[in-house]
Amino acid sequence: MTANVATKLPEIKHTKMLINGKVIIQGQLRSIELLYSKTFEVVNPNTKQKVADLPGATEDDATAAVAAAKAAFPEWSNLGPEVRGSYRTYIGHLHPQPPGNSSLNTPGFVGMTMRQPYGVETIIIPLPGALIAGNTVVLKSSEKAPLGVARVAELIHQAGFPPGVLNVISGHGTPSGSVLAHHMEVRIISYTGSTATGKLIQQAAAKSNLKMVNLEQGKKTGKLALGGGHIEGTDGFFVQPTVFLDQPEDARVIKEEIVGPVANDTEFGLYAPVFTREISKAMRVAKALESGSVGVNCSSTSNDLDLHFGGFKHPGQGRRGIPYIIDHFLEQKAVFIKVDEV
Numbered sequence: 392m393t394a395n396v397a398t399k400l401p402e403i404k405h406t407k408m409l410i411n412g413k414v415i416i417q418g419q420l421r422s423i424e425l426l427y428s429k430t431f432e433v434v435n436p437n438t439k440q441k442v443a444d445l446p447g448a449t450e451d452d453a454t455a456a457v458a459a460a461k462a463a464f465p466e467w468s469n470l471g472p473e474v475r476g477s478y479r480t481y482i483g484h485l486h487p488q489p490p491g492n493s494s495l496n497t498p499g500f501v502g503m504t505m506r507q508p509y510g511v512e513t514i515i516i517p518l519p520g521a522l523i524a525g526n527t528v529v530l531k532s533s534e535k536a537p538l539g540v541a542r543v544a545e546l547i548h549q550a551g552f553p554p555g556v557l558n559v560i561s562g563h564g565t566p567s568g569s570v571l572a573h574h575m576e577v578r579i580i581s582y583t584g585s586t587a588t589g590k591l592i593q594q595a596a597a598k599s600n601l602k603m604v605n606l607e608q609g610k611k612t613g614k615l616a617l618g619g620g621h622i623e624g625t626d627g628f629f630v631q632p633t634v635f636l637d638q639p640e641d642a643r644v645i646k647e648e649i650v651g652p653v654a655n656d657t658e659f660g661l662y663a664p665v666f667t668r669e670i671s672k673a674m675r676v677a678k679a680l681e682s683g684s685v686g687v688n689c690s691s692t693s694n695d696l697d698l699h700f701g702g703f704k705h706p707g708q709g710r711r712g713i714p715y716i717i718d719h720f721l722e723q724k725a726v727f728i729k730v731d732e733v
Contacts, residue, residue, distance in 0.1 A: 399697070408446050409544040409559040410456045431563070435535060445537050448560035448567035453529070454574070456558035460511040460527035461576050463555030468508045468525040475523050501728045509578040513571040521581070522557060524720035529558045531568055533584065537561045564588060567730035572596065579603040580721070586659075586705050602642065605719050606708050607701060608661070660703035664690055683710075 429447040434440060448456075467475070494502035508525030516642075521528050532540035544559035560567055568588075571577060572595035579602055582592050586608045596602045596624040635644055667673050670687075677685040683702040699710035 399591050408448065408452070408541075408561055409547055409557070410452065410459055429562075431534060433534075443538065445534075445541065445561045447534075448531070448562035450560075452560055452569050452582075453531075453567040453570040456529040456560050457511055457513075457571065457576050459558050459573050460529050461555075464508075464510050464527045465558050466476040467527050467553060468510075470522055470525070472525075474585050475525065480635045483613040492672045499641065499729060499731075501730055503728075505724045505726060506718070507724060508720065509722055511577050513574075513577050521720045522719050524717055525615035526579070526720055529560065529571060531571060532559070532561045534561070540572055564591075568638075569595065573599045577602055579605070581719075583607045603719075604708065608659075627636060638656045658705040660705075662686070662702070 398561045411511050429449065430444040431447045433442045433445055435442050446452075510526065512521045512528050513528040514521055514528050514530045528545075528691070530540065535687045540559060541561065547557050547559065562568070569591075572580060572592045578600075580592060580596065582589055582605070589606045589608045592606070593604055596604050611641075634682055635642075637646055660680075660682040663680045664686040665673055665680075667676075673687045677687060681703050684700055701708075701710040
């Protein structure tokens with residue numbers, strides 16, 4: 392069975408990074424100049440066989456990507472959202488930039504709020520909202536799953552994005568990720584991944600320029616199947632209610648991430664599904680769960696585009712989802728205008 396699965400994998404001839412609108416293939420820049428990048432192997436977790444070599448961004452690569460994004464920011468941010476959104480064929484559905492607010496509550500003055508893009512943003516890995524808000528982006532892929540992002544780099548190049556607006560690099564947390572997190576020209580960073588790395592990113596943000604940080608991190612709550620219903624079959628990935636006996640408070644099973652039947656007595660509260668036929672019981676349990684998102688009789692709330700997604704406690708800060716994510720990528724500015732009394 393393993394061999395059959397392996398033979399179905401497509402051959403990957405090369406993978407790419409994208410810096411300042413130029414595609415880097417196996418360390419070589421498709422232009423007159425050359426940019427050398429180290430490579431690292433990507434393996435198929437099903438077979439442990441090598442799938443491809445990916446360029447590992449060096450400190451110089453990461454710095455070049457930030458410089459390209461900074462140079463592209465003034466022109467990109469001044470475009471209207473409808474122009475920036477015209478590239479959405481290649482980066483998914485994007486929500487229009489929300490307007491600001493106005494106020495006439497103070498006699499003799501008109502007050503208004505404006506939402507403006509930050510500037511250069513580092514993304515690891517959620518993307519579209521940052522671009523449509525008018526930021527320029529350095530997107531770093533995970534070294535464990537970089538191939539999809541490498542394909543995105545190809546599509547961005549083919550789509551004719553303005554050079555420097557979206558730069559794609561691959562590699563490990565050190566050096567490239569660390570360079571981006573500490574970089575003084577990066578104004579905001581969004582990260583999805585482990586809690587340990589999220590803490591390092593926050594430390595780097597604090598030690599550099601106090602850049603804004605948005606984190607989506609680990610989870611611990613598994614699916615809860617309440618009694619009274621009939622489960623079709625017993626061969627699925629069900630976990631019997633489990634009690635851990637005589638474990639110290641600092642035990643890994645208590646403190647670290649387990650996607651299993653552990654609720655509330657943990658620092659991880661990203662998402663928790665509940666299955667029951669009784670809506671009153673579902674509401675009571677949903678309220679009691681210390682989780683940022685709760686699904687009732689479903690495994691994910693991500694299909695509801697009107698809702699946010701984000702966690703309680705260690706899983707992170709901020710909320711994602713179409714109505715919420717754009718605000719994260721925009722700074723608010725208050726404008727107070729004195730006018731003549733009428």
